[in-house]
Amino acid sequence: MQEPRLQTDDLWWMSRKERYIRACERGELFVKIVRENNIPFEERYPLELLLGEDLFILLHDVMFAPTLMNLADEEQQGWWLQKALNYDILGTYAQTELTHGSNVRGIKTTAEYEENLFEEGGWHIHTPSLEAVKWWPGGLGKSCNCCILMARVIIKGKDYGPHPFFFQVRDWETHASLPGIELRDIGAKLGYNGMDNGAMRISHVNIPRRNMLMKFVIVEKDGAYRKVGDDKMLFGTMTYTRLKISSGAGFNLAKAVTSTIRYSAVRRQFQMQRVVLGADIDNHLDDDEKDALASQDQLKLLVKPSKRTEAQVLDYSSQQFIIFPQLALAFAMHFAGQEAGKAYDAALLEFRASKFDALTEMHVLTSTLKAVSTVLMADGMEQCRKCMGGHGFLNAAGVGPQYLSALPQATYEGDFVVLSIQVGQQLLNAVSSKMMKGKKSNPKTPSLQYIYEYDPAKPSLPPKAAELDSLLQNHDFLMAALKSRANYIHFTSAQTFQEEVAAQGKMGAETLDTVKIELMRMTYAHAYVLYSDFFKKRLTELETQSPRVASVLKLVFELFCLTVMDQSYDRGGGFGDFVAAGVLPHNGQGQLLRRIKQLLKDIRPHAVPLVDGWNIPDFLLNSVLGRYDGRVYESLYESTRNEPLNETDISEGYYKHLQYLLHPERRRDEAAAARAAPAPSATPPGRL
């Protein structure tokens, strides 16, 4: 911590205003560092994650600047892009309206073309109703002075649908909102309160014709509208944003898991130094632990449970059963995010060369991971918080406020339901192109290949109980089981869908609605296939790169797969699905749970080293309970100094109200005194 302004330990006690000012300070600091060190645009995102606060810069870097890169033509980029990359202007992405979020085609803000505006023609931008007020864009309330505005293009009465515009909202010099533009912060949220999510109402504002981004669509001065090349990139910003969101999910969960595991182990850490240091280490450790000790240099964590004191919570199987699957999930989501990022980078090069073969694959991949990872991340963080007991409810524990700030990720840019409908339809398509058209593969969607390889006419038979124990340790079996289960869900859902179509005699939006529950289940099942494949890929690489690490992560991988098979991370499916799919015997739950319990025991000695290995600094964990040094209770007690209520012993609430509750006669006495004399002086201060 060489930079004092990165202090975060006062964050959880701030008022909304104080937090926003802190966010502005962080923004200034971030830009200063970027400028002084000439940090290229591509390398700024990890730096942002280190700021310890959510702020307008995020939208500027993830949505505003990339949209200019992807959708502005060369001349337009010359006007705006360099300024954006250098933060001489601050932008955001204004698409969502009060009544339209995910459904971009429904937005109502209008951009009417008028040839006689300005010299070269212009756009008349307007918010036609309350419902069309822009609502949610991060940074739009107070911070940004411009944005990408999505508005419905109307030329000579014809509606061309939503298009992106470069739109200035505040004066470059004074920062005052421009005439005709009303800007507000949309108010306190459950979390994410460093961000000034904004509302914007536009009253008849004119902007030049060339403020529409014209890489793929051109509107001439005479109002002629034409497309240039392929406009598939027009909404590509959303795909990129979904990728970025899902890439961060593993890290967010990892923070919560780190704090929870450390807190659950902390008193044992204290005890260790007393019990184990010194000559009798050999008497206290078994061979496995000595190995781990040699490899980890983590003396404090490697002691056998002592019977002389209360057991520590991390040794309870109930605690392990909740936390360790979250540890496994954090790895799974992190690996999936990284692998999807690599695939996207490759695809982006093709897209920019107007080759769009990988478009569906990228859409399904990023939508699945965005939909599922954000929900599992939020659930997992809350599970971790609950595992910290009562103290976990304090802001000082860190996990709670971080969970709340991560929550909107499950909603914005397409929530689980919306995305699962899109993903589910692609999965249905794959099933139907196999079943109806006999296709054996679709080279454009390699991640759906397992669907083409499934034969629903040959249902698998569940293994016998005698074989099951060893199969549950067989990675090929585990991965095949997740795929068979997914295929069972996909193919039975497709059949239900066909029946609905046949019953209704046609296929429409209402037919799709009859299988939405199935589409959600398909999306979850598909996500687990992706996670396990990506996880196994990384595990295989590690087996040569770092066999020691791989030998531990192997256990974590197995726990991930078995958790899906036992009860699932989500609420749908789990064991019942696997029985129905013929992958597990109906009486196999006992064996499954026994293996899980063994894995929990095996992972236990590695749990703290694993999270310490993530090396997340204390200022980012921002948790008195998750501190690396384990000084939990002192820190917790000290943290109360941050609470404004503790500035005085006797609070204002006593002078204003409590004293009259306890001593109602004082109210009467004061009233009598007021009649007899001038108004009483101000409330006396409490003593310090």
Next chain:
Amino acid sequence: MQEPRLQTDDLWWMSRKERYIRACERGELFVKIVRENNIPFEERYPLELLLGEDLFILLHDVMFAPTLMNLADEEQQGWWLQKALNYDILGTYAQTELTHGSNVRGIKTTAEYEENLFEEGGWHIHTPSLEAVKWWPGGLGKSCNCCILMARVIIKGKDYGPHPFFFQVRDWETHASLPGIELRDIGAKLGYNGMDNGAMRISHVNIPRRNMLMKFVIVEKDGAYRKVGDDKMLFGTMTYTRLKISSGAGFNLAKAVTSTIRYSAVRRQFQMQRVVLGADIDNHLDDDEKDALASQDQLKLLVKPSKRTEAQVLDYSSQQFIIFPQLALAFAMHFAGQEAGKAYDAALLEFRASKFDALTEMHVLTSTLKAVSTVLMADGMEQCRKCMGGHGFLNAAGVGPQYLSALPQATYEGDFVVLSIQVGQQLLNAVSSKMMKGKKSNPKTPSLQYIYEYDPAKPSLPPKAAELDSLLQNHDFLMAALKSRANYIHFTSAQTFQEEVAAQGKMGAETLDTVKIELMRMTYAHAYVLYSDFFKKRLTELETQSPRVASVLKLVFELFCLTVMDQSYDRGGGFGDFVAAGVLPHNGQGQLLRRIKQLLKDIRPHAVPLVDGWNIPDFLLNSVLGRYDGRVYESLYESTRNEPLNETDISEGYYKHLQYLLHPERRRDEAAAARAAPAPSATPPGRL
């Protein structure tokens, strides 16, 4: 809203200090109403729920006063009880310490008896270490001037364990904390911030001998310690508190369900008046709907979906699939809380007459409901919040802050894990007294009777597919299915436990730890048996009292049971358990889901009338999205006026930081100016 001080619509934007002062104002108002109307103690709890804020009065009424009633002897009650009932003193219950919550026997605060203190002997109270600091008691930080203090009694070196004391903490007149007593608020929490949860450090404070509550334990002047009658009531406050907590769970969930269902239907409500009012009602409604119309007088809600506009979210099966099971759960938990309350009232009369036959039944009943209802309530409220989409993340939507304020209920007074271990052991006892001792019943635990009636040697066979459709509508089948599933879990878990005992050759705390996961699953399964039994009992009563209501609630009851069978409300179990228990065929998931979908459709027209029927006033919902009048978007937009950031167009953050980010030269210019001239004046204010 005749009482202006019950305004709540500014609550979600307040700073911590402002909220605490508001809580004090509500406290004063509450006591004024109680005094002016002579409201008896027993009738005050519902009034507290109407205050729209969590405050110190709750602890005073639910824990402080009842403890005096139950554990103080007659003379002591004469000193303190009347004052407490009249709020001349304000108390709380100080048991939890920084390192000991649920495990009361582990608390470390000491009360050493000294015969020569005062005239009649006294106690030397002390906090021996940081770990022993009292931590969490509601109202202890700033509001209360006394408490029930749990401290470890030590007489002549002998430790008698924790006992309750009446303990003054603040001056009756000035409210200053007393010498030797350090009080603090424990700081900002995720929610529940009207409550001043406190920390207390006691440094060598002496109190009279008779400040120990002596109804069941007497310590004489010479230090003689003796029990009087049966001291089973000593920790009875916890049982009562658990009952109160679980009784409120259904109401909390009902609030969230109301807001979510109204918001999901709101635009259709608007449309109805246009579409249906007038003479052509007959053309738009089918017979069922006309019936409902006649019975409900809820014209606006009863229209068929129109194809002329966008579908409303409440018509999507995906939305119904998430919300309606929460509607069902709210009823189930509410009925269970009420029935448990009746049983407890009856038992309490026996307890006060020193008859303790019902003790185990009450312990298992309140522990099961407390453990499961609070977890399902919290999960359900968050599901409802997510169903409100992006706007649900705003405090203005109400459900979020309410969810966060309800969250600690899942943790305090025994969290799920701690209670499930207690419940699970009782369930294991029942299994073993049946299997080992051949008992056919235990009259002291009627709610466990179903365990005695189960024969694990005769496993049930799953019904055939052809029978299943009608069985899924058969209430006897549904209830029997929940019981068979629970018994399957109980008996297989008991077997696993026996195997562990046999393997380890003994039974200790570590043996119990090996089945903690099973104990959790047993507790869930048992809770669903209780819910469905209580629900069915009320349904049967309603069938004669109000057949119309019963005909709708019947659907809700079925949905409740089928949701447990399909995927469970919790994460463990669901369909797989029922297959393993032989209750459902392994390929029955499709039929189950089909029936659920039909129920969702059937419940849809009744959803809004059902929540309107709860009649929860707008000021308690405190949600711009859940308003009875449906003016959602106007209210949402207006709510931004509450946000302090919107007091100015240009924020302080701009003047302090953003301007230097956008115009770095200003920093240099100012530095130059500062060298040339005196310090610049204060930050200029933003324009209004």
